[in-house]
Amino acid sequence: MAAPLLVDRLPDRVVATLNRPEKRNAIDQDTIDALHALCAELEADPRTLILTGAGGVFASGADIAQLRDRRAAHARQGINAMAFIRINELPMPVIAAIDGYALGGGAELAFAADLRIGTPALKVGNPETGLGIMAAAGATWRLREIVGEARASELLLTGRILDADEALAWGVVSSVHPADELMGAAHAMADRIAANDPLATRHTKLALRASRADHPAIELELQAELFESPEKDRRMTEFLERRNRG
Structure with missing residues (x-):
């Protein structure tokens, strides 16, 4: 079968x-x-x-x-x-x-x-x-x-x-x-x-699925974790370098 x-x-x-x-x-x-x-x-x-x-x-x-x-x-x-x-x-x-x-x-x-x-x-x-x-x-x-x-x-x-x-x-x-x-x-x-950061994608899905009562606290905590992520620094540095190259 x-x-x-x-x-x-x-x-x-x-x-x-x-x-x-x-x-x-x-x-x-x-x-x-x-x-x-x-x-x-x-x-x-x-x-x-x-x-x-x-x-x-x-x-x-x-x-x-x-x-x-x-x-x-x-x-x-x-x-x-x-x-x-x-x-x-x-x-x-x-x-x-x-x-x-x-x-x-x-x-x-x-x-x-x-x-x-x-x-x-x-x-x-x-x-x-x-x-x-x-x-x-x-x-x-x-x-x-x-x-x-x-x-x-x-x-x-x-x-x-x-x-x-x-x-x-x-x-x-x-x-x-x-x-x-x-x-x-x-x-x-x-x-x-x-093409996006997997952790940022996962955190966005978590925030989307949270109840209204959990906002804005949930995204503030999730964003705090992302702000400490090496991937955030890498991606933002690459973005700035591309922009500066014009």
Whole structure:
């Protein structure tokens, strides 16, 4: 049986491809287990993560055959929610490169990324209430942070699916690219991240993920650490030398 997650490891990034194309990359327990294993790797060796899907689909949702058999105890375990929280809290940025469907749990996985880009075929939304459940792996709070309360309420309470133009206009994705250029755009974004100081990038992500009550104290402490960093001195010295050379 093919692995549910294909992982391509590069020095400064990892590309993880959801790989159940026969199921439109529905997220099952094996996929969740593979995502946890990948998170453990990236927690120990931080690199940018690019998440995408095989076969022209990001992820059509959670695996309905498994969901149908789950009961209250399973819901309280937060099987998908805990994995997506772990992805969101990875030290370095996570980029979701979304082609085709990102529905239900697939949308919630995309919402857990720091950066999202798509293709014209993108379809994103949370139709869970039509299946007698709710979006409980992050959409009820992450989507509100991404698009605002009114739009999040519309999507989650009606189950409406956004196309690429709407997703771009609403800020669900930051850019749309032809399908054959999607991964190139994701790698270009990762290249820009890689050109920056990794510690400054990690600290910026920490500050972005902090609650409002933690500001401004958190960035003052993180900045204090960066002000003592040899990399800060090196990069600023190089900048001044380039400017002086004119």
